[in-house]
Amino acid sequence: MKGENKKHKNRIEKTRAGFWLSLPIRRAVVYIGLGLFVLGAHYLIAWANTIMFGEVFSTGAMFTAIAFVPLFLVGFYYLGRKLRKTANKYLFASMYDYQKTLDKFAEDVTSTINLNEVAGVTVRTIQQTMQIDNIGLFVKNKHYEPIKVFGFNEKELTKMVSNPRCRSFITALRKPIVYQELANSNYDYQQPQEEVEHARTQMECLDVAIVLPLITKGELIACVIMGRKISGDAYTQEDMRLLESLANRASISIENARLYNEVQGFNKTLKGKVDDATKRLRELLKIKSDFLTVASHQLRTPTSIVRGMLSLVIEEKDLSAEEREKFISQAYEGVNRLERIIHELLNATELEGKKMRLEFRKTRVENILEEIIHNLEPLAEQIKVKLNFNKPTRPIPKTLTDPVKLKEAVTNVIDNAIHYSPEGKVDVLVRRKQDQIIVEVEDTGIGMSKADLRMLFTKFSRGEGILQIHPNGSGLGLFIAKKMLEAMGGTIAAESKGKSKGSKFTLTLPIK
Amino acid sequence: MVVSKKKTILLVEDEPSLIAMYQAAFRSSPYNFLVGADATEGFKLAQENKIDLVLLDVIIPEAEGKVIEFNKRVGFSLLARLKKDPKIKNVPVVTLTNLDSPEDRTKASNLGAVDYLIKANFLPKEIVETATKILNKK
Numbered sequence: 001m002k003g004e005n006k007k008h009k010n011r012i013e014k015t016r017a018g019f020w021l022s023l024p025i026r027r028a029v030v031y032i033g034l035g036l037f038v039l040g041a042h043y044l045i046a047w048a049n050t051i052m053f054g055e056v057f058s059t060g061a062m063f064t065a066i067a068f069v070p071l072f073l074v075g076f077y078y079l080g081r082k083l084r085k086t087a088n089k090y091l092f093a094s095m096y097d098y099q100k101t102l103d104k105f106a107e108d109v110t111s112t113i114n115l116n117e118v119a120g121v122t123v124r125t126i127q128q129t130m131q132i133d134n135i136g137l138f139v140k141n142k143h144y145e146p147i148k149v150f151g152f153n154e155k156e157l158t159k160m161v162s163n164p165r166c167r168s169f170i171t172a173l174r175k176p177i178v179y180q181e182l183a184n185s186n187y188d189y190q191q192p193q194e195e196v197e198h199a200r201t202q203m204e205c206l207d208v209a210i211v212l213p214l215i216t217k218g219e220l221i222a223c224v225i226m227g228r229k230i231s232g233d234a235y236t237q238e239d240m241r242l243l244e245s246l247a248n249r250a251s252i253s254i255e256n257a258r259l260y261n262e263v264q265g266f267n268k269t270l271k272g273k274v275d276d277a278t279k280r281l282r283e284l285l286k287i288k289s290d291f292l293t294v295a296s297h298q299l300r301t302p303t304s305i306v307r308g309m310l311s312l313v314i315e316e317k318d319l320s321a322e323e324r325e326k327f328i329s330q331a332y333e334g335v336n337r338l339e340r341i342i343h344e345l346l347n348a349t350e351l352e353g354k355k356m357r358l359e360f361r362k363t364r365v366e367n368i369l370e371e372i373i374h375n376l377e378p379l380a381e382q383i384k385v386k387l388n389f390n391k392p393t394r395p396i397p398k399t400l401t402d403p404v405k406l407k408e409a410v411t412n413v414i415d416n417a418i419h420y421s422p423e424g425k426v427d428v429l430v431r432r433k434q435d436q437i438i439v440e441v442e443d444t445g446i447g448m449s450k451a452d453l454r455m456l457f458t459k460f461s462r463g464e465g466i467l468q469i470h471p472n473g474s475g476l477g478l479f480i481a482k483k484m485l486e487a488m489g490g491t492i493a494a495e496s497k498g499k500s501k502g503s504k505f506t507l508t509l510p511i512k
Numbered sequence: 513m514v515v516s517k518k519k520t521i522l523l524v525e526d527e528p529s530l531i532a533m534y535q536a537a538f539r540s541s542p543y544n545f546l547v548g549a550d551a552t553e554g555f556k557l558a559q560e561n562k563i564d565l566v567l568l569d570v571i572i573p574e575a576e577g578k579v580i581e582f583n584k585r586v587g588f589s590l591l592a593r594l595k596k597d598p599k600i601k602n603v604p605v606v607t608l609t610n611l612d613s614p615e616d617r618t619k620a621s622n623l624g625a626v627d628y629l630i631k632a633n634f635l636p637k638e639i640v641e642t643a644t645k646i647l648n649k650k
Contacts, residue, residue: 229585294582297571300610301527304631310534311635323536326646330529420579446579 024088033083034076041072097243101129106249115257119147122250130239134207139258140220149356150226152206160202161225170213171201171220176243177211179203180234210235212243214251222254236262297339305334348476356487358402365431365437365509368391368403372411373428376418385418386425394433400512401488409484412439412477413492413505421445421502432511438509447494447503456494457482463486485509519564519647520544524554524590525608526572526580528579530631534567537636541644550575551590559601565647566594567639570616584604584640591623603648608639 009131045068049061108121119137127135127150127392134151138144144161160166170177172191172215182200184388203211214222224247235243309331313324373389380387417426424444431438448456457478480494485492489510513540516559521543525531531547538545548554552575558566570587580586595601606627607620620628623631626646629639 135636289613293611296612297582297610298634300612300630304610305527305529305533307632308537308636311637312533312536315637316540318540319536327533327536330532334529422579 002076013228021439028384029087032084034080037076037191037330040146040179041068041075056160063446079390091488098238100392101125101242102245102249105246107316109250109253113257113260115147115261118250118253118257121150122224122246122254123150126226126243129242130235131230132209132224132227133230136225139254141220141258145225152225156206157225160206160208160334161223163202165195165198166202170211173215174215174220175214176240176247177203178235178240179209210243212247214247214250214254216485219249221258224250230438295345299338299345302338302341306331306338306423309334325381344476344480345478356405356484357406358487359400360370360400362398363397363399363401363403363406365396365439367407369410369428372414376411376414380418380426383418383421384423385421386417386423387414390427390429392430392432394432396430396437397511399437399509402484405484406488406509409492410439410507412481413507414478415439417443417445417503417505435511437509437511439509441507442502442504444502447499447501449499450495453494453496457492473498518544520546520561521565521567521647522546522548522554522557522563522644523567523608524548524551524572524587525567526550527569533607533636534639536642537640539572541551541640543643543647550650551586552576554590555593558594558603559597563600563603565609566603566605567643568605570611570620576618585593585611586621588619590635591620591625595624606642606646 010196017235039301045065047056048059048068049064051065053061053063063115091265105121105125108117108125110119112118119139123135123137126132136152136154136157137147138148138158140159144158144167146158149157162172169191177199179200182196182203202208209227210224210226211225213220214224309327312319313327313331317325352385365387373387414426414428421443422445426441426443428442429440431440484491485507490512491507491508494503496507519542519554521538523531523534525544526549531549535545545563546563546576548557550573550606551562554566554568555562564632568591569580570585572586572590574586575624582586591605591607591634594603594605599600601624604626605624606629607625608629608631609633610629619627627642630640634642
């Protein structure tokens with residue numbers, strides 16, 4: 001916020017007045033403190049000697065004094081440290097140990113591959129050594145993303161960094177940008193003057209003192225934005241050398257952490273895709289396996305009849321002539337059934353994706369329906385189903401369609417209805433509605449649940465209705481019917497009020 | 513009333529042609545041959561008669577007039593019921609079906625069937641031979 005920056009500025013202004021004094025003052029504090037310590041130690045030894053030996057400078061006294069030396073040295077060392085720390089803390093001097101800082105940083109930053117932690121270590125180290133409040137670390141993905149921001153207004157800082165002019169300035173330069181150098185314009189950046197000016201005003205606006213680029217393998221991967229030191233001191237040459245060393249080490253770690261994150265992301269996506277594909281494969285395998293079970297069972301049943309019947313006719317000696325005839329005709333029926341099932345199976349597999357060959361002829365639909373009803377009467381009688389055909393009150397015009405395929409499709413639908421309505425009834429009617437011919441097949445059979453309806457016309461349906469085929473069918477009749485009707489420009493739909501509540505199939509055919 | 517020494521075989525099968533076929537095949541065998549066309553009838557016959565062997569189809573309707581539901585494998589539930597009934601549980605049951613998958617074979621075996629025969633692979637007279645072998649073992 002602008003207000004906060006103003007406050008910060010005022011603080012700097014105040015200490016600026018005495019800033020040229022602060023370094024000597026800090027040094028003075030340490031030396032005076034140490035001096036007082038030495039003096040105090042001297043008086044302590046003198047007093048101890050007087051007590052023990054009666055005087056200060058005897059030989060015995062001197063030797064005893066030497067015993068104090070180690071104690072003195074330890075005290076001197078620790079006091080010096082304490083004073084320096086205090087001077088740093090309260091008088092904001094940054095008298096750090098260059099090498100130790102670098103070593104510790106290297107150790108900390110390589111101990112983790114977590115981007116957040118690496119950013120945290122980097123930012124904290126710079127904050128502590130440079131004694132600054134405002135700092136932000138941005139990692140470059142497609143844009144500059146803030147990872148850690150303290151003190152600065154994150155939104156405004158992000159805006160500044162993402163500004164394309166600033167971005168290109170930072171990228172082009174690849175060296176730390178120090179506001180004071182920009183302000184003094186005593187440095188040739190080898191950039192157009194207005195870009196330098198623009199950068200300077202941007203930095204002044206948000207009170208940015210340094211923009212530190214992190215470069216690895218010649219690529220700019222991140223940057224650290226630093227505000228001014230709390231003490232108001234300028235950044236020294238030594239500071240800049242340390243910052244550049246830190247930047248070098250940090251950029252490698254940040255790049256590693258970023259790459260690690262990327263790989264983690266890829267892995268997760270890949271795993272997700274593999275899981276989906278595996279799930280789908282398992283489903284398909286189950287569908288295939290179910291289908292094979294049904295298909296093989298349906299093929300085996302008529303096969304067992306044919307084989308069995310004929311073997312009896314051939315080998316059984318005490319068969320009556322009547323029985324012999326009956327068995328032969330049942331074997332014949334079995335072969336026919338086998339042929340029908342094979343036909344449906346092949347049809348269904350062939351219909352997958354291929355264009356159906358249709359032979360269009362002008363056809364009267366009621367005639368076809370009459371034929372179908374006539375053909376299915378014996379079956380209806382066998383299953384004790386009442387099969388009704390409601391002839392249309394007015395003649396329906398002929399239409400251009402494939403009569404053979406139409407007959408097969410409608411037969412499948414009515415056949416289905418019969419088989420699923422044992423001891424019930426099936427009503428078939430045909431009527432004309434504008435430019436469509438509508439055939440309705442309604443039964444009082446076992447009906448269908450919502451789940452069944454959804455899956456009804458699929459080749460391999462899953463759900464409670466699956467494999468609820470009637471003994472003579474392959475289970476593919478409705479699938480084939482749908483494909484055929486659609487190829488002729490028609491539609492087929494099913495509805496049911498629920499289980500045991502019957503079903504109604506509605507077929508439409510355009511009048512052409 | 514003289515108790516017949518003849519052993520009795522119960523066939524549970526719904527396909528009429530197959531029923532006629534097996535009846536003709538077992539005619540010349542020394543056994544009584546009973547037929548149940550659905551699970552309900554099959555169980556009733558098993559309870560009311562002394563059965564020595566059951567030939568059990570797996571894809572059968574629950575009761576007359578009901579639709580066959582493939583995935584229900586009604587024959588297996590009938591097998592379980594037979595094995596639970598104290599009177600019938602020691603009667604050997606042969607699965608006689610056209611289903612052929614490892615899962616079905618395992619299920620039949622776990623429920624206590626003594627054999628698993630594929631109808632399409634066996635001629636009627638071969639079924640008679642197998643039945644004879646099992647009944648003679650007792």
